[in-house]
Amino acid sequence: xxxxxxxxxxxxxxxxxxxxxxxxxxxxxxxLIDSTYTTLLSWSELRLITYLVIPLLxxxxxxxxxxQVSGKLVITALLVASIISWRTAQYPELMVTMxxxxxxxxxxxxxxxxxxxxxxxxxxxxxxxxxxVNIVPNLVYVSNLRPNRYxxxxxxxxxxxxxxxxxxxxxxxxxxxxxxxxxYIGIAVVATIAMxxxxxxxxxxxxxxxxxxxxxxxxxAEGKRFSxxxxxxxxxxxxxxAVITITAAYFFDDSNHxxxxxxxxxxxxxxxxxxxxxxYDPNLIGRFIHEKSxxxxxxxxxxxxxxxxLSADYFYIDSSFVRMLLLWGLIIFVLFIxxxxxxxxxxxxxxxxxxxxxxxxxxxxxxxEPHAVQLIYNVFILASIPQLxxxxxxxxxKKYGNENIAE
Numbered sequence: 538x539x540x541x542x543x544x545x546x547x548x549x550x551x552x553x554x555x556x557x558x559x560x561x562x563x564x565x566x567x568x569l570i571d572s573t574y575t576t577l578l579s580w581s582e583l584r585l586i587t588y589l590v591i592p593l594l595x596x597x598x599x600x601x602x603x604x605q606v607s608g609k610l611v612i613t614a615l616l617v618a619s620i621i622s623w624r625t626a627q628y629p630e631l632m633v634t635m636x637x638x639x640x641x642x643x644x645x646x647x648x649x650x651x652x653x654x655x656x657x658x659x660x661x662x663x664x665x666x667x668x669x670v671n672i673v674p675n676l677v678y679v680s681n682l683r684p685n686r687y688x689x690x691x692x693x694x695x696x697x698x699x700x701x702x703x704x705x706x707x708x709x710x711x712x713x714x715x716x717x718x719x720x721y722i723g724i725a726v727v728a729t730i731a732m733x734x735x736x737x738x739x740x741x742x743x744x745x746x747x748x749x750x751x752x753x754x755x756x757x758a759e760g761k762r763f764s765x766x767x768x769x770x771x772x773x774x775x776x777x778x779a780v781i782t783i784t785a786a787y788f789f790d791d792s793n794h795x796x797x798x799x800x801x802x803x804x805x806x807x808x809x810x811x812x813x814x815x816x817y818d819p820n821l822i823g824r825f826i827h828e829k830s831x832x833x834x835x836x837x838x839x840x841x842x843x844x845x846x847l848s849a850d851y852f853y854i855d856s857s858f859v860r861m862l863l864l865w866g867l868i869i870f871v872l873f874i875x876x877x878x879x880x881x882x883x884x885x886x887x888x889x890x891x892x893x894x895x896x897x898x899x900x901x902x903x904x905x906e907p908h909a910v911q912l913i914y915n916v917f918i919l920a921s922i923p924q925l926x927x928x929x930x931x932x933x934x935k936k937y938g939n940e941n942i943a944e
Contacts, residue, residue: 540795542853547630549930551643552597552601552602552642552643552644553643553644553645555593555597555601555643556594556597556640556641556649557644557649557652558593559590559593559594559637559640560590560637560649560652560653560912561652561656562586562589562590562593563590563633563637563912563930564585564656564657564767564887564912564913565651565656565660566583566584566587567583567630567911567912567913568656568657568660568913569583569585569660569664570584570587571675571691571694571696572664572690572691572692573664573668573673573674573675573676573688573690573691573692574664574673575692577672577673578672578674580729582742584629587633587889588628588629588632588633588943590636591632591633591636594636594637594639594640595636596853597640598612598636598639598640598642598780600665602640602642602643603608604642605778612639614668615635615639615843615872616635616636616639618635618822618869619631619632619635619636620632620866621635621822621863622822622866622868624868625822625823625824625825625866626823626824626825626826626864626865626866627825628823628865629863630910630911630912631732631865631869631910633912634719634910634918636874636922637798637912637919638918638922639920639922641919641920641922641923642922642926643925644919644922644923646676646896646920646923646924647710647711648752649760649916649919650707650710650711650916650917651707651711653704653707653916654704654707654708654711657703657704657707657889657913658704659845659932661697661700661701661704664689664690664691665689665690665697667690668688668689668690669689669870673690674688674690675687675688675689675690676688676691676692676694677870678694680691683736684736686734686735686736687734687735688735688738688919689735694734694735694736694737695737695740695906696738697731697734697735697736697739698731698732698735698737698740698741698910699730699767699902699906699914700913700914701731701740701744701882702744702747703729703890703903703908703914703915703916704729704745705724705727705744706756706898706917707745707916708720708724708900709724709747709751709776709891709895710892710895710917713751713754713755713891714755714758716751716752716755721748721751721752724744724747724748725745725748726743727744728740728741728744729741729742730879733943736894738786738804739804739905739906740902740906743898743901743902746901747898748897750897750898751894752893753767753768753894754768754891754893754894755888756892757887757888758888758890758891759771765888765890768890768893768894769885770886771881771885771890771893771894771896772881772882772884772893772896772897772902773878773881774881774896774897774901775877775878775881775896775900775903776874776878777872777895777897778858778900778904779858779874779900781904781905782810782856782858782859782903782904783858783859783862785799785807786807786810786811786813786856786859787811787814787838789807789808789810789811790850791808803905806855806905807857807865809851809852809853809854809855810854810855810856810859812852813826813852813859813863814859814863817863819862819863819866819867819870820865820866820867821866821868822866822868823864823865823866823869824863824864824866825864826854826863826864827882828853828854829852829853830851830913837866853907853932855905855906855907855908855911856903856904856905856906857903857904857907857908858870858903858909860907861873861909861910865910869910873909873910873918876918876921877896877900877917877918878896878920879900879921879924880892880893880896880917880920880921880923880924881893881896883924883927883928884896884924887927891918892917892924895917896917899917
């Protein structure tokens with residue numbers, strides 16, 4: 538036993554160790570910020586802790602990762618762009634997310650997804666349990682038009698459902714190739730429980746959609762011809778759905794019957810996105826937008842609710858695509874679309890398809906939910922550098938005559 542401990546102690550520190558440490562140190566306080574634990578812990582101190590991981594990531598990127606000078610210049614430019622967008626939009630996750638994306642060189646993404654899954658599920662269970670025994674508030678959202686909705690320790694009900702959705706995606710990725718009927722039943726059960734307590738219909742439908750999508754994906758990876766034909770189109774979902782979402786929001790017309798019906802199905806999200814476009818024009822680096830939402834431990838009452846349970850006081854941009862374009866700017870919007878599409882295309886080229894399917898499901902979620910650039914939800918954006926490394930390794934292998942390197 539002592540020899541084993543000594544062996545572990547003498548083992549050299551690798552970049553992946555630093556990365557996973559930074560990821561864990563960031564994930565816990567960032568997760569708690571979205572919970573009612575802010576009644577016990579200082580929000581500002583939790584946010585400060587999330588910034589402390591940046592020196593670790595900078596050390597890994599510039600010292601441990603051995604980038605060439607040209608690579609370091611590109612990385613520096615991207616980091617500066619994220620800082621400018623952060624200061625302009627006052628959205629700190631942008632800078633930290635960019636640092637994590639660029640710091641993922643030499644990291645096994647499946648390990649990152651596994652850590653994400655463990656941390657997310659553990660924190661969700663702990664927060665929910667402590668809210669049910671009144672250690673922290675279990676917020677209840679009441680509307681005449683909907684059943685009572687429970688936050689289960691999170692600042693808003695959709696946070697619970699979104700965490701479950703992305704955790705289910707991570708579970709499918711980690712278990713990919715081994716998913717069985719009982720895994721799919723488990724996803725359906727979790728989705729149903731979340732629906733009963735939080736009444737988050739869109740996330741419920743997204744989790745149910747996950748089941749046939751992952752079933753087809755596994756068949757595609759096994760070489761089934763028809764499934765591969767279907768899965769080969771999923772890599773284009775991100776740019777296509779982004780264009781559809783932006784176009785539908787910009788040209789929304791409440792007098793149009795079809796538009797009005799879709800707006801009702803999406804709980805008023807189209808009209809809110811259209812309101813955002815009326816108030817703000819897209820620019821390169823984004824801006825601060827003052828929003829008024831339901832979430833928060835102090836509570837708030839909105840009078841004169843409309844058919845979607847909203848009022849004239851309520852204004853929140855739920856669509857990640859619209860948020861990225863208006864809050865974070867055209868540069869971040871395009872960069873996000875390019876990165877996620879690249880991840881999906883490489884997964885398709887690899888004939889593995891799992892990340893391609895997941896990116897498609899993230900794109901669907903991004904149409905109606907605001908969490909696409911938050912690492913406590915969408916961890917899959919961190920697959921970009923590992924996927925880029927695979928591409929470069931493949932190119933080098935073919936250059937030197939090793940045609941089977943991609944197999």
